[in-house]
Amino acid sequence: MNDRKKGNLYGLTLTELRNLVKNLGEPEYRGNQLFEWMYTHRIHNLQAMTNLGQSLRDHLSNEYRIQVIDISKVDESTDGTKKYLYPISTATYVESAYIPETDRKTLCVSTQGGCKMACLFCMTARQGLQTQLSAGEILGQYAGIPESLDITHIVYMGMGEPLDNTEEVLKSIEGFTEGYGLSSKRITVSTIGILPGLSRLLEETEVNVAISLHSPFAEERKRLMPVQSVYPFESVLELLKKYDFSRRKLSFEYILFDGINDTADHAQELVRLLNPLRCRINLLHFHPIPNSPLSGTPRKRIEEFQAYLKSKGLIATVRKSRGEDIQAACGLLSTKELVRRPLAETLDY
Secondary structure (H helix, E strand, O other): OOOOOOOOOOOHHHHHHEEEEOOOOOOOHHHHHHHHHHHOOOOOOOHHOOOOOOHHHHHHHHHEEOOOOOOEEEOOOOOOEEHHHEEEEEOOOEEEEEOOOOOOEEEEOOOOOOOOOOOOOOOHHHHHEEEEEEEHHHHHHHHOOHHHHHHEEEEEEEEOHHOOOOHHHHHHHHHHHHHOOOOHHHHHEOOOOHHHHHHHHHHOOOOEEEEEEEOHHHHHHHHHHHHHHHHHHHHHHHHHHHOOOOOOOEEEEEEEEEEOOOHEEEEEEEEHHOOOOOOEEEEOOOOOOOOOOOOOOOHHHHHHHHHHHHHHHEEEEEOOEEEEEEOOOHHHHHHHHHHHHHHHHHHHO
């Protein structure tokens, strides 16, 4: 059978692998062995899995493959950040960003090709939703890069809304923790506040949570983030208040836009809303995107905004901008590539 027509085992959970081998008449523990080979030992050749019987290896090799997504392009910034581009089937491109720092090496992964959430400040949103990534396509952004063994932290802050693809995101988290041995404390999922998915994430995992806020005022947030009409931030807050964040981190992401959400009134309302929670607010510089009506707040005023929040008891940090010279803002590179040439021209099928 042509390899591309075979089923891909990469991205399957331990439970799914146990069920697969059981359906082949094998004991469930063979699924454990397959899981360990694929993730712990990073072996992607089924015939090299020597503690599986030869007949099982032959059967699996005939029907399945273990395929990590291929890198199409890599750009490197002067600050060491790398942006990886991947073709996903014949539909679109996705990106991941490797961000090296002195005390950590972070990988920012994507969960969707494009996005349907239509946030005003987001380049990915201009693509619309192209495709949902499988758990294997999410995990592959980690496994397929040269820096994989150096990665200390995973953030789900790339293209797409993770909790609009909850099932595959949860499976990929299991792959990172149970398969690759990364601690839940070093994984953060960012969301604009999709309540059903957020509830599952909080119940079924122990990963850190980052909520995209960007305005404390409902009508203004709705203009920036249409999701406010469906899942109001007030409802997100009510859900968060039910959980203990002493053992995992809760943060709020806040991009400052010049003259829009950076006033004293905004800072005061943020203090009122967030002070009851054990949390951190991350203030972000706006990465410019083409033809946007938005511009970033100057650095000095961002620092003044931060100082006020801190004076009122909030933990507030200003996140350092990385990789602007390689268009590291999510969606810029993939949108540029889609416009430059149809994806089908880049794939060898």
